[in-house]
Amino acid sequence: MTPAVTFSQVSRHFGSVRAVDALDLDIAPGEFFAMLGPSGSGKTTCLRLIAGFEQPTAGHIEIFGETADGVPPYRRNVNTVFQDYALFPHLNVLDNVGYGQMIRGIGRAERARDAEAALEMVKLPGYGARKPGQLSGGQRQRVALARALINKPKVLLLDEPLGALDLKLREQMQEELKALQRSLGITFVFVTHDQGEALSMADRIAVFNEGRIMQTGTPEEIYRRPKSRFVADFVGSSNVLSPETTQRLGGPAEWASLRPEDIRLGSGGGHEARVTGASFLGSATRVTLNAAGGKLTVLLPAGSSVPEPGAGVRFSWEPSALHLMGPVA
């Protein structure tokens, strides 16, 4: 099957900055693909390369098997939901949503009908006459989504689509986006720095750092079997153990990742540690330990007894929880 998007050795340099550095990437058709990484890791540049706002310095991009070299954004059947939505302030919601169709010369009546249907799909029926300035952040997000989806793109690009929304709305939109993607079957590529968002929504995740992809895989793979210290630390903020520490804790002399929620505290067995702090997170309590010459973070489920800072505790884990990573940074 032809991939929806293919990057072959794609680089994008801005002066001496290598925003994207010799990247290879395949995104499957109909996939919900997340590009995850800290700011400045090149994920947004990758999205802009697919949209056509940037041209690669080197390498080739194909969209559904067709070359995108030198193809301007307006000739790509790809639409973008911008980070700050980029709604046209001088047009009302209906004209914003119908913009793509207006450009293609579709008549006013048909445009209005389709735009209304698109607004219905994003649960904003009857909002057509309003100006973007009269909408809340969440509503603007939905309008931007409708404006992109009405064109039935081959690939939908979403740039930090939920970044500006509050927590409650964000969780609700995550559900809706996922449901929408399943029902439409369109390839979604979305960029985020929020690992929770990527893990909960995506079929596959590419973890970016410094213009390169550190690891690509399903959320489960990325979380359970990080290949590098960076991925282990960035996704789910794991305890990254140096070879010496791993050895001191009874493992081989290799870099290892130990998830905070996999560590159990108790009085008997395991290793000795001193509690240095505890913070209440609601659904869990995060306890920091000083153990084996380093810092360890432990996530205790709600309801478990939390030791006082300064107290001595013993901790242990299931042997399978210790994930060895090899020498990759």
Added chain:
Amino acid sequence: MTAATVTAGAILPGRGGAAGSLSDAFWRHPGLLLFLMLTPPLIWLGVVYLGSLFALLMQSFFAVDEFSGMVVREFTLKTYGELLRPSNLDIILRTVVMAGLVTIASAIIAFPIAYFAARHARGRWKAVFYLGVMLPLWSSYLVKVYAWKLILAKEGILTWVFERLHLTFLIDGWLALPVVGGNSLSVSPTGTFLVFVYVWLPFMILPVQAALERVPGNLLEASADLGASPRQTFAHVLLPLALPGVIAGSIFTFSLTLGDYIVPQIIGTSHLFIGMAVYAHQGTAGNIPLAAAFTVVPVVIMGIYLWLARRAGAFNAL
């Protein structure tokens, strides 16, 4: 605990003195400060400026006695009747057409310059842009107009350049045309037009540039993303959003041309413009009412223009 933290209480003592209590008073009554700051300019604007404009308007409803040449201070529409005489209507029409053409030409020339400055120029190039646009405004207007007289004269540099290029026939052909032509460019309506466009161009560039600068770049990207070619993006996004700036600029170029009496006097034909008519009537002719009535014309035209622009939705993006 250190000594410093012991002496400082939760509330700091007042600064003391008149300045200190004044700051406190202003903080407690923000309206007081606003009142003090706004009163002088409002007196200036309200009394000196609007008052004299109103006095002028009143003058236009008086008339000059034809025998004595004295102003009769009685309400009459006779002066406005005089304004509508064919020769005066001619002056108004000539001025309005000139102002309209100057405005359109300025907008067309200004837009690409403003676009470059707003969307591409950075750092040093931006400074070069501002300097280039503002520098002509720093030198005397009269000097520039006289310089143009030399440039456009029959013996001037423009004719010389055209001669060298063997294109003199172009100038001659243009000058032979009725209405726009004349003996030389410096005594033709074309010359007046060129100089007007030159002197008022900065007043169009700056507001258009400010408007274009406020258009977020991602709106242009969004438009392209939705399939619009650069031409379509210009028509459907850039121009509508820059229109308030173009209107603001056109208010300058249009009203400045409507009121100017120096450029057409130095460069152009002997036909009068509104400003020259006002100058002539309030000076040598001593017909203050007619001069006042002429002055009302640009005010009314600008009012109509703004009303039309508003109805056409030019300010929707504001």
